[in-house]
Amino acid sequence: MTIILKTERLTKKFGGLTAVDHVNMTLSKGELRCIIGPNGCGKSTLFNLITGTYKPTSGRIAFKSKDITGKPVHIIGRMGIGRKFQVPGIFNQLTVYDNIRVPFFRDQRRSLFLKPRKDSDIHQKITALLQKINLDDKACLPAIHLAHGEKQWLEIGMVLARRPQLMLLDEPTAGMTAAETRKTAQLIRNISREEKMTILVIEHDIGFVREIASRITVLYKGAVFKEGSYETIQSDEAVRKIYLGKSR
Numbered sequence: 001m002t003i004i005l006k007t008e009r010l011t012k013k014f015g016g017l018t019a020v021d022h023v024n025m026t027l028s029k030g031e032l033r034c035i036i037g038p039n040g041c042g043k044s045t046l047f048n049l050i051t052g053t054y055k056p057t058s059g060r061i062a063f064k065s066k067d068i069t070g071k072p073v074h075i076i077g078r079m080g081i082g083r084k085f086q087v088p089g090i091f092n093q094l095t096v097y098d099n100i101r102v103p104f105f106r107d108q109r110r111s112l113f114l115k116p117r118k119d120s121d122i123h124q125k126i127t128a129l130l131q132k133i134n135l136d137d138k139a140c141l142p143a144i145h146l147a148h149g150e151k152q153w154l155e156i157g158m159v160l161a162r163r164p165q166l167m168l169l170d171e172p173t174a175g176m177t178a179a180e181t182r183k184t185a186q187l188i189r190n191i192s193r194e195e196k197m198t199i200l201v202i203e204h205d206i207g208f209v210r211e212i213a214s215r216i217t218v219l220y221k222g223a224v225f226k227e228g229s230y231e232t233i234q235s236d237e238a239v240r241k242i243y244l245g246k247s248r
């Protein structure tokens with residue numbers, strides 16, 4: 001199996017606090033992986049290291065066998081790592097359709113000297129994407145009028161439009177209703193299966209993790225505490241103690 005992402009002894013310190021502590025993690029191409037762990041255990045910091053937002057204190061990160069340690073955000077983004085933040089970064093005044101169109105225009109600008117893609121091609125791609133994220137019937141609505149869950153799906157669509165090879169999702173179901181959470185789990189599973197995209201998702205909701213049924217990495221105090229299937233993790237006494245027994 002091809003390895004797409006590998007961290008080696010990845011460490012980030014903030015003054016005296018070690019937020020990420022010698023993390024060794026390997027992600028295979030096409031894999032869907034959940035990262036769980038109590039609040040403040042370093043999940044978002046790990047994402048910030050992978051995307052180049054923070055520079056590690058020590059350790060290395062390789063993406064597609066290339067060393068990306070300490071590289072700037074835009075370079076890592078261009079290499080194929082896409083990220084969705086906890087707070088949606090959508091354009092409220094634009095329609096749902098135009099929100100999805102934005103990343104396509106950015107791509108066009110980058111390839112100024114190449115033959116521009118036909119508008120009809122882009123339209124087709126946008127329509128297919130809107131169907132995938134279940135927002136095709138809301139294409140003409142300004143994004144501000146979407147429900148909370150729909151805004152999150154729209155942003156997943158915007159990340160998808162850039163066709164990353166690795167997609168990072170930081171708590172995509174935060175603040176969602178139970179029904180929205182279930183739908184989001186289905187959406188992410190579909191993207192993983194149909195697009196064959198590698199997805200790394202930080203999640204708090206254990207119902208979501210069960211639904212996704214992927215391999216799980218448990219972080220605790222910045223370090224990898226346990227890794228395994230949902231069943232393995234769920235039945236692990238030590239994991240239960242640090243995490244599963246507690247609510248949000």
Ligand SMILES: Nc1ncnc2c1ncn2[C@@H]1O[C@H](COP(=O)(O)OP(=O)(O)O)[C@@H](O)[C@H]1O
Binds near residue numbers: 017040045
């Ligand atoms: N920019 C920062 N400066 C200082 N401390 C930080 C910074 N970002 C995160 N931390 C600290 O690092 C630890 C891990 O935070 P974080 O990665 O956000 O945890 P999680 O996403 O698992 O809830 C926390 O103790 C947090 O307060």
Ligand SMILES: [Mg+2]
Binds near residue numbers: 043044045
């Ligand atoms: Mg976080």
